[in-house]
Amino acid sequence: MSSSAPALSLSNVVFSWDRHAHPIQIPNLVLDRGEKVLVLGPSGSGKSTMLGLVYGTLVPHSGRVTVAGQDMTALSARRRDGVRAEHVGVIFQQFNLIPHASALDNVLLALRFAPQRRKRTPDAEDAARNMLADLGLPETDACRSAGQLSVGQQQRVAAARALIGSPELLVADEPTSSLDRANQNRFMDLVLSQAQQQGSSILLVSHDERLAKHFDRVIEMGSGQSEDHMSC
């Protein structure tokens, strides 16, 4: 990995779920180290698909996606998994926590397949506890099963899991959709200040333009209208 490479770069990316669907096209998107970018777009405009292309669960039909200088489009699925574990922290819309594991173990899991992130986190358990506390999870909740936590608390665990070990890039899919406005702002401030302290770039997708004030740059996705195929 080149330390001067942007955290993320997409060039001439084209992807379509099937031949009838309107393709998702991203001609050029570069996130420099530490940059915070919000992607806005209505439901169905392709925001989650774009994130799939960024973290390598989807591969574009053409174009190039690089993460921390590594060309995801040139790698096998297994190696893409490795790059993602090492360089990308993800906050999913539904958090994707392991419900029976503790909040702490959910956070520590992010380091298991990421040797560089683990190396940057010598005392991993302390770091995970501190990260959870900094994100507003009371210490007494760190050992509770993730499935027993409130939605807001699970959200903090998901954010701590994404940020631990200072990945170059944090991607988040509508991470505040289940919070009221005051908690949305508080949560965004906490996540952004943690990311800034670590030098992680952020790519966050949402339909909520009120989040724009937290970001350096806003990108709009098109409406993503499909062609007319009304029969099933």
Ligand SMILES: Nc1ncnc2c1ncn2[C@@H]1O[C@H](COP(=O)(O)OP(=O)(O)OP(=O)(O)O)[C@@H](O)[C@H]1O
């Ligand atoms: N697994 C899939 N198979 C086929 N088509 C899909 C799949 N996932 C998404 N799509 C289609 O791709 C388009 C973009 O969907 P996507 O979920 O990326 O949009 P979005 O902007 O994230 O929407 P939302 O804000 O509602 O989550 C939609 O037309 C959707 O039907």
